[in-house]
Amino acid sequence: MKHKPKTTNHRLTELGRIVKTGCINFVRNPWLAIAAMAMMLVTLTITLFLIIANATFGNTVQQITDKIDISVYLKDSVTESQRSDFIGDIKQIPNVKSVSYLSKDDALEAYKQQNASNTDLLVAISQTDNPLPASIQIKPKDVNNIDAIKNFIEKPENKELQSDETSYSGDRKEAIDKITHATRFMRETAVIGVVIFTIISALIIFNTIQMAIFNRRDEIHIMRLLGANTNYIRGPFVVETMLYGIIAAVASIILVGSLFRLTSSTFEASSLGLLDISYASRYFSKNFWFILTGQTIIGILIGAVSSIIATKRYLKFKAVK
């Protein structure tokens, strides 16, 4: 059979009719729409909470790891040029975020401030010549990868400049290693958790939309019998489920936003040990447009893909000889 080629005008008319029919169907199937959107709202909200929780947790981990640094204690005999060369070399190491120098006098001052309430110690230190060494504080970019820094400062020519073991040794090294392992594990677990739940959410939404389309399979069959082509039948379902996605995503953002607004004063005042809960609200406000856009796109995509797959089986020409 010969197909008449479609003109642009014809295609636009068809697209317009598909969008219009999708919108009308959305309004005329309110209960089905509400059921599907409610399911999408719940799953998208939980996913959003998980993402925010993950970011909050990540922030706390970052705060902990930011406190990790390596102190290199210098001999009193180290000259100024030796010191600046050493610092210059350290800065060249890729994993080094920042390097700061603490002179003997600064170290003494810091010591006095730290022990301001302990007069015995203050008296003892004032009776001797300043015994505290000058030191270099190295902050790594990635605490999981500080061995390169450690290897460099432990080279024999560098070791000669040092009065003592670095702070990254012994018990302290063990503690740092434990923290880094734990934070890496927790970060990975959180990311895997978000991914798994996102997949489960997509499957739940897909199933809900499949049920909604199963309820209307007779309509698809009638449209087929009347001679409608695949796109003309499927299009309005895709438009309708995309609308579910948009509305559920926006409602989810409004819900989460309202919750943060209502509980902001409680969040500001409370903390769970190291966990900085108020960061969750800050993260949401800071990334509001990104979250809104991302969530809406995800809602649209899940809706569209689900209805395309769900309508497929009812659109097949199954006749056999």
Next chain:
Amino acid sequence: MILLDRVTKIYNKDAAPALERVSLHVEPKEFVIIVGASGAGKSTLFKLLTREEKPTSGKIIVGGIDYETLKDKDIPLLRRKIGTVFQDFKLLPNKTVFENIAYALEIAGTSKREIDHTIPKVLDIVGLKGKEKNMPTELSGGERQRVAIARAIVRQPKILIADEPTGNLDPKHAWDIISVLEKINRFGTTVLLTTHNQDIVNKLKRRVITIKDGKVASDQATSGYKSI
């Protein structure tokens, strides 16, 4: 216009064929009634003509289209050329009377202006003026079937096939439907009507093809209903 040549349809190899070597030829503008008891094969014949089913063997040609060479992607085009009326109306539940009829034109890309111009005329033919905005659930069985007929004829098809269109209707409404089909036939459309309503067959005085146990038992130019 419609040609079936030794058409056989077997659904289940262990059971008798639904249709066995059925041959028939329907001329343009003819009004043909196909009669037969339940399970005789009338609905299978209908499904073969709309290409819901494929024949196990034999040849079907409708309006010059040979079903053997018809590709899946061309089935929508074939169905747009044939008007179909079903016993259970098959109206789209979420669309108004107007939208149900308009759907048949929209899928063929007809302009809105033409749709708005054509539908009132068709509604007039089937006697449903003023019901445009009603939903199918707000109509009686007879009215629903008239919407289905309006939808089938709105594209002015050369062929209209109606599968037991009066099956769910009381005698008065059944005759309304038959009158509409006769009117359409007078306009030049070939009508193929399946029924087991003896009264309709006897009063219409048209060509009657009787199907019994999947075979053509008789084919008479103007006949009364024979006990089958």
